[in-house]
Amino acid sequence: MARIVVTVMLKPEILDPQGAAVRGALTRLGLSGVSDVRQGKQFVIDLDGALDSEREMVLTKLAGELLANPVIEDYQLRVED
Amino acid sequence: MARIVVTVMLKPEILDPQGAAVRGALTRLGLSGVSDVRQGKQFVIDLDGALDSEREMVLTKLAGELLANPVIEDYQLRVED
Numbered sequence: 001m002a003r004i005v006v007t008v009m010l011k012p013e014i015l016d017p018q019g020a021a022v023r024g025a026l027t028r029l030g031l032s033g034v035s036d037v038r039q040g041k042q043f044v045i046d047l048d049g050a051l052d053s054e055r056e057m058v059l060t061k062l063a064g065e066l067l068a069n070p071v072i073e074d075y076q077l078r079v080e081d
Numbered sequence: 082m083a084r085i086v087v088t089v090m091l092k093p094e095i096l097d098p099q100g101a102a103v104r105g106a107l108t109r110l111g112l113s114g115v116s117d118v119r120q121g122k123q124f125v126i127d128l129d130g131a132l133d134s135e136r137e138m139v140l141t142k143l144a145g146e147l148l149a150n151p152v153i154e155d156y157q158l159r160v161e162d
Contacts (some may be wrong), residue, residue, distance in 0.1 A: 033129035048114035
């Protein structure tokens with residue numbers, strides 16, 4: 001079994017109002033020195049069997065088309081085991 | 082500067098319809114052998130200065146109260162640098 005974690009974050013130049021709200025709340029609730037908060041998504045994908053190169057190619061393609069919006073978001077794949 | 086990544090995932094016993102929808106879409110779009118997909122949130126928090134033990138305590142507490150809903154979600158803190 002292979003576990004792949006895809007994280008999707010807004011591109012740095014895109015405003016992140018949710019992250020800004022969390023930043024304000026953290027500061028208000030007593031955490032000092034918060035300079036920035038960005039909020040993103042995480043997908044934990046479990047596959048039967050190993051992650052061969054063909055499946056990795058398909059998954060990388062789908063991560064960029066289905067899981068992330070390439071206009072405003074960046075994504076990263078990480079293989080865990 | 083310290084960077085802390087907080088990931089928030091639904092507890093394993095809580096149904097995840099978004100994850101199930103992504104699983105269906107990945108399979109339909111050509112990725113074979115997807116056994117499970119879970120969707121969660123990620124917060125990337127940048128702090129000025131180092132993460133001392135007091136700030137880590139405050140952040141851990143707030144992660145469990147503000148960022149995650151402890152009734153249905155688990156959270157993890159990871160320090161990056």
